[in-house]
Amino acid sequence: MAFIASICPYCDNGKQITANRTSWLIHLSGHREEIIEHLTDTTESCQFCSYPEPSVNKKHASSHYRWAHQKSTLINWALDNLEKQILV
Ligand SMILES: [Zn+2]
Numbered sequence: 001m002a003f004i005a006s007i008c009p010y011c012d013n014g015k016q017i018t019a020n021r022t023s024w025l026i027h028l029s030g031h032r033e034e035i036i037e038h039l040t041d042t043t044e045s046c047q048f049c050s051y052p053e054p055s056v057n058k059k060h061a062s063s064h065y066r067w068a069h070q071k072s073t074l075i076n077w078a079l080d081n082l083e084k085q086i087l088v
């Protein structure tokens with residue numbers, strides 16, 4: 001099984017974690033609010049809608065991410081967008 005080594009950008013202390021994909025997803029699921037905040041700050045429109053409407057404002061964007069999409073979608077996005085090393 002492959003291991004993913006990265007620094008968790010959502011932990012306050014920038015914790016270095018080496019874990020398999022499942023453990024990473026479990027860890028990141030504790031950071032749902034931080035991931036929503038990060039998405040809201042870094043994207044102009046939704047990353048997950050096929051035909052996204054531009055967000056009116058940040059409040060609108062964060063509630064869209066919170067309610068229109070599955071938590072697992074956000075978590076998988078966060079994992080795929082880590083600057084990571086895959087150790088095999
Ligand atoms: Zn973390």
Ligand SMILES: [Zn+2]
Nearest residue numbers: 046048049068
């Ligand atoms: Zn969307």
